[in-house]
Amino acid sequence: MTDLPAADAKDWGGRLPRNESIDLDDDQQAAAERIHQRQQRWAEKSGFAATDAQGGLIGPFNSFVLRPGQSAGFNQWVANDQRNSSLPAPIREVVILTVGVAWDAAYEIYAHVAVARSVGLSETVIEGIRTRSTEGFTGAELAAHRFTAELVREHRVADATYAAAEAAFGRDGVLDMVHLIGMYLATSALLNAFEVPAPEIPPAP
Structure with a gap:
């Protein structure tokens, strides 16, 4: 996992206060504990950092603590999708990285390059999404x-593009893909609205 500098070396919260710097109420404290127990462990397993060197939450996780009610519903959506999606894990990462690159959401790209590597998506495809080249897909x-x-950039999907997706994944797969796109559009919007920074993406292993 990437080694990050000390908490005071970079404002990892962007436009938001770091939750470590404010007095948290009971709901916020409970949210912080849940994130450390769940999302932080998932991040570490996947190869990216959810905390800085002093244990402070970074990325969207800091914002989740600040608004625990909203974040609980969002994280339930994410968990349900992960459990029930018909899409293979590498295809999910194709979708997520495509959204992140379209929005230039730095932390989203940083985190999901790592996740994509951990689930076996090839470096050719990862780099192709980042550079908008589809050679080798x-x-x-x-x-x-x-x-x-197309859906993210044009807000519509052409008939031929839709037909290719339905042929590859079936109707359920296309529905699952649209839910996944919406989920990470929301995440990218959160990261960009608050100018949340990201660590450097490590080179391919």
């Missing part, structure tokens, strides 16, 4: 990427 990877890119 499989048919399913290309279908997911094009569907997501």
